[in-house]
Amino acid sequence: MKQNLLRRFISLFHLSAGDDARAVSRSRLGLALLAFFAVYAIVAGRLVMLATVPDAEIKAKVDAEAALAVRRPDIVDRHGRLLAADVVSTSLYAEPRRMIDPDEAADLVMTVFPDLDAEDLRRRFASDRGFEWVKREITPEQKAEIFRLGVPGLGFLTEKRRIYPNGPLVSHILGAVNIDNHGIAGLEKYLDTAGYMVTDASKPKPRPITLPLDLGVQHAVRDELMKSMKEFSAIAASGTVMDVETGEIVALVSLPDFDPNSAADALKPEAINRVNVGVFEMGSTFKALTVAMALDSGRIHLNDTFDARTPLQFGRFRIDDFHPTRRILSVPEVFLHSSNIGTAKMALMLGVDAHKAFLKKMGQLDRLRTEMPESSAPILPQRWGELNTVTISFGHGIAVAPIQTVMATAALVNGGKLVPPTFMSRTKQQADDMSPQVIKPSTSDAMRYLLRLNAEKGSAKKANVPGYRVGGKTGTAEKVINGRYSKEKVMNTFTAVFPTDKPRYMLLVVLDEPKGTKETFGFRTSGWNTAPTASKIIERIAPLLDVEPKMDTVNAPPVMASVSEQLR
């Protein structure tokens, strides 16, 4: 059967000699017809395929320059104000292989860009390479001039350039990008790694990223810090505002800073982020942690007293108060007078192990990592004995990054939850879920009371802004120069919380090596420089943060009066 069909098929063509001539030509015509029909069928079929099924290969060939440009998302602050955006810019390139007269080309280019190296340009144009950058990110006027010159072998590529319209106002938080739009510092570097970049040109532009940063608050903090740095001739300063409930950083300023529009400045050594990077002995601001530890243990109460009449002696080390009161102090009085002796005795009562465990719980002994790629590990004593506990209780002998102090102080006032600081948006629910409870809520209430008392009657008086219920703790730490504590160089800190009746924000102000002035009567302690700076900042930022002023609040009850009556 099959053989029969095959024979019949072949007989159609009748190619063997001796057949009828007409029959042969007819069969050959039939063969030709079949061939053409097959070709047209293939063409028609392919047309149908092309029309219905999209070809991914063709799409990918579009625009070679799109592959160069990394699409970065816009960054806006919490109110939608623009912090960083990509702007289209042109870059000039050369194809030396196709240049007719390289010297003339170099000379003509030099007329538009006189700051380029002429020799280098001539050499590169005379080479045989296929692609050479001439100048990246040129202005539209320069582009028009080069175009008018009509030099063969030059061409333009459009690129994206990152613009930071606020200049140095927001520097460390945003960081910077290099010429290829890759992040090299700050959140820009974080965004690269966290998957916010879009390298595929066919996908739409990524959505803008909203930060918890408030540009108005950032400006107020930076402005006041710059004024204070000038007034007290400090070598550096930093200010951080954090939401105590969510851990969002609302403002972060570290001076000296840089303009993110010039990326090279971002990596200068003096422009480091002094809040996240760089560890310091925080001084008396640490006392808040010691007092909280003492109260939280349940073994010490607010009405307990400590003997601060004589300095503590530890071998050849003498612990004394800065302003010795030479009397017995209650716990609030220890806090208000910032007594080293009282605080040391509190820590000793609890013991070395308990002290260590508490500090570890509060995140002071480990590196604190945030979205910033930069971070520092704290410097801890190699052997931790009683003397270390004593000095650490008032903030010497341990060096931490200021961001750790911010986190710990916030935990003291927000009801006892240790909320890790974040530079990205976070809801209160998310913060609650990720924050461990480190102290009892009652301890947190007591700390709020003590901080408020300190601002009314204690060393933080100059930080008090009427109406905003500010609470705070000063800290004057002598810097270590050549292995010894210097009496002249200090690092001053001030932790402020407002409003203390229901804390919402905390502010940390740091002034590095402030000097005494005529107005401060030559004193350079924290109460004279960082505290007034904090009050000026709070006065400016509280309305921006929707903190309602209450002009008729009752002052903190005078526990001291009742205690001193008991002692009499």
Next chain:
Amino acid sequence: MNIARVLNFLAVLLLFGSALAVYKIKYEAIFHAEDVARLERLIEAEKATVVMLRTEWAKLARPDRIEALATEHLGLAVAKPEQTVKLSALPEKPVEVDSIAQTLESLGLEAAAESDPIANAIDSFDDLGEPTMTGSTRR
């Protein structure tokens, strides 16, 4: 007329016609593709302009620039806490009381309170002419 010839002639016509149709479709497709590309370029240019304008706006609305301008030209200063007041702290709008009507009622002259002789007199004037303005706007 041979039917085969007619058919042959029609087939040739169809051949040329279909060739023309194909070329027409092809060039129309090219034209549309060029149009689409042109429009897409225009859209990209507009988007780039929008971004440029947004960054320009952001530069001009920088807080330090606005603060400098406000201090210099408007004489504004930092707000004090006493200057911030909540809407709920403002006193309630007093209820409007028509004291004259109340007096008339208490004196028992409700009829007089209801009919306002002066208003009636004014209404009776048919044509008061152009209302004149007080103040110095008319010579």
